[in-house]
Amino acid sequence: MTPVAFLGQFGDAVDIILHKRESVAGGIQVGGSEWLTLIGEHLRISAVALAIACAIAIPLGLWLGHIGRGEFLASSFANIGRAVPTYALIAFFVAYIGIGFRNVALALTLLAIPPIFTNAYVGMRQVDRDTVDAGRGMGLTGWGIVRGIELPMALPILFGGIRISAVNVVATATLGPIAGVDDLGKPIINANVYGSSGRLAAAMIVALLAIGVELAFAGLQRAVTPKGLKLDDSAAGRRRRRLARPAPLPQTIAQRGGSTE
């Protein structure tokens, strides 16, 4: 394909984002302001799924991390979460429970739980035991240790998990139309209505949306990191860290490994 034709496809995709046009089969108008509705539905179902996943996974992960039980649960959760293809999960829901907003939201919730749970757990477990002992020495007890020491130190990792799940959910929500939810995946799944330009346009918007969510949650993660935990990123700081102890284990990457659709 020549570069001009290639650019032409993208140009046409931008055109369908900006202006309404008749669908391929004719009869209905697609594109233009319809994108706002699709984006709205996409964000709505993603937010619902993420909120439910947070409500379930955060308390459980923090609690198990605090009492130091459930190592096995945390690690197998992470592994199983990775191994089940999200497309198979959605298909499973369609076949067994049926279609609709609630079912897709439930499938996305299941997808979002493992990274949040695992990171909440690991976040609590990685808190230096000496720091906790120091807190005890200062007279803090159970809840005080959680609130004053463990939680603040676990927050960056916890939010890392929420960030992974948020991007995963936004990405996977694109499969929604398979189960009857008309979100940004609609022009992708129903390309015979929207045409290849509409499909390309949807792909562009979904990609930008995912990157936007990633950046927003990265900012949020930075915002909740306690000042004392922020890594000194100057050259001197890096040198100090390298001398002080071996670099931290690739935990972040081990927990980043959720599949992104």
Next chain:
Amino acid sequence: MRPLVLAVVQLHDRTRNTCVNQNGFCPKWISDHIGDYLSPLWRHVELVVLSVAIGFALAFGLALLARRWQWLGAPISAVSGVLYTIPSLAAFFLLLPLTGFGLVTAVIVLVSYTLLILFRNITVGLQNVPGEVLDAARGMGLTSRELLWRVELPLAMPEIIAGLRIATTTTVGLAALAFFAGAGGLGEKINADITFKSNVVVAGLLCVLLAAVLDLMLVGLQRLAMPWRRAARA
């Protein structure tokens, strides 16, 4: 791309078997039709192995570059991070005008997903080699190249294999979407009749099974690649 009703009729004769008729979970149908899943499964394996292998070669080269020129690490991480964030479904269709339907498009997307995981794990593995070990090796007169192949890489092996394991299981899941790019795989089988429970369960379980088998093979590889670990434990 909803399954056509016509295709459903072809897939199973609805007049005879009531279980199939009700889109149920039918062991009999599964044992009769399991053979139909072998060629999509094989295609799935091809997609995963090809993508992870190419991704590993690329990530390994990039990690060596970043080892030689440290300032390269941050931009490589940033670019692979963006590639990782773009949803694969979107990536397939973004590439379509350029590379067309088929295996190439799917493999490009799947490779781009493995890069971040593999690059970071290889880099972190190399960085985690203790400074004293490097000093000792240099003191024994090892050149920079010998240092890499005989000291740093063997010591970085646990992180490298961990990265390969994550990349492989993730790719098995993502390859289930490769049919959107016209590359087949088990996802195409799921898509052929998404309301038929037997079909969805068999194809989905084969995905999970494939991920588990490949993961076990990598664990085996790790044991083979690091015989000194076994010796230490014994």
